[in-house]
Amino acid sequence: MNTLAKILMGMTLTFITISCLYEKGGPVDPTVTGIVPTTDTTNLPASLDSLPCGKTVTTNAQNQVCFNTVILPLFLANCATSGCHDSKTAAEGYDLITYQKIVKKGIVAGNSKNSKLYNVMIITGEDRMPPAPSSPMSSDKTKLIAQWIDQGAKNIVCETSTTGTTAQTVSYSKHLVPVLDYYCTGCHNSNTKSGGINLTGYANVKQMAIDGALYGSITHQIGYKPMPSTDVKLTDCQIGLFKQWIDLGMPNN
Numbered sequence: 506m507n508t509l510a511k512i513l514m515g516m517t518l519t520f521i522t523i524s525c526l527y528e529k530g531g532p533v534d535p536t537v538t539g540i541v542p543t544t545d546t547t548n549l550p551a552s553l554d555s556l557p558c559g560k561t562v563t564t565n566a567q568n569q570v571c572f573n574t575v576i577l578p579l580f581l582a583n584c585a586t587s588g589c590h591d592s593k594t595a596a597e598g599y600d601l602i603t604y605q606k607i608v609k610k611g612i613v614a615g616n617s618k619n620s621k622l623y624n625v626m627i628i629t630g631e632d633r634m635p636p637a638p639s640s641p642m643s644s645d646k647t648k649l650i651a652q653w654i655d656q657g658a659k660n661i662v663c664e665t666s667t668t669g670t671t672a673q674t675v676s677y678s679k680h681l682v683p684v685l686d687y688y689c690t691g692c693h694n695s696n697t698k699s700g701g702i703n704l705t706g707y708a709n710v711k712q713m714a715i716d717g718a719l720y721g722s723i724t725h726q727i728g729y730k731p732m733p734s735t736d737v738k739l740t741d742c743q744i745g746l747f748k749q750w751i752d753l754g755m756p757n758n
């Protein structure tokens with residue numbers, strides 16, 4: 506065998522070895538991992554956590570980030586917007602509307618740092634997601650995504666009815682804006698007006714409330730489009746805040 510052939514053979518063997526090693530450390534099937542949940546709760550979004558709605562909204566009893574009430578709404582509002590990663594467009598092959606579809610590609614369960622879907626949210630420049638003119642996701646939101654992936658990217662289902670109370674007087678800015686920001690304005694802002702609707706700014710929100718569509722859509726009433734989606738509903742407590750605000754005459758407080 507001449508020297509060139511030996512070098513080529515050596516390179517091939519090295520390549521095979523590296524490929525096998527990579528396979529071993531490659532993507533983990535989220536259904537079979539026994540990743541220990543973190544006990545760190547400091548990453549929960551302060552804005553949502555301060556609602557008078559109880560902590561069950563963001564984690565289950567084991568401190569695992571809820572998928573149905575916390576993570577899915579983030580993917581819907583920031584990624585699955587019309588023309589991007591909705592089922593119809595599925596840009597770059599990413600359809601980000603259900604659990605099964607989200608964990609299929611770009612997520613390494615247990616390892617947010619190696620997860621492309623997470624990395625594109627935190628980088629700067631033109632590859633950032635969601636792209637300009639949308640604003641980048643705030644760090645309390647991206648931290649939740651990281652925490653969820655690091656806990657194994659599991660389909661943690663949390664109750665949507667909570668023991669929290671809505672007895673205190675509702676505040677538009679303190680209670681409604683954080684909910685709208687988290688669940689709605691990714692699809693309903695001045696740049697992306699899904700259905701022609703902008704839910705940023707008091708006047709716009711008030712107008713939708715007077716119209717009846719705001720309450721009809723969040724309560725998934727017949728005759729209205731269910732918001733944020735057929736699969737995701739705000740918690741009873743969050744809906745109660747909107748009801749109280751509307752009943753009080755929609756104060757700008």
Ligand code: HEC
Pocket residue numbers: 581582585586587685688689690691692693699700701702704713718719722723728729730732733734739
């Ligand atoms: C993934 C993107 C997305 C998210 C997230 C989203 N919406 Fe929508 N919304 C839409 C689209 C698209 C339409 C238009 C639907 C149509 O006409 O078929 C719409 C329509 C509506 C309408 C009009 C409904 C009607 O029947 O007249 C209201 C009100 C509304 N959204 C409120 C909300 C609220 C409140 C939230 C958050 C709780 C929310 N949306 C979250 C995409 C979204």
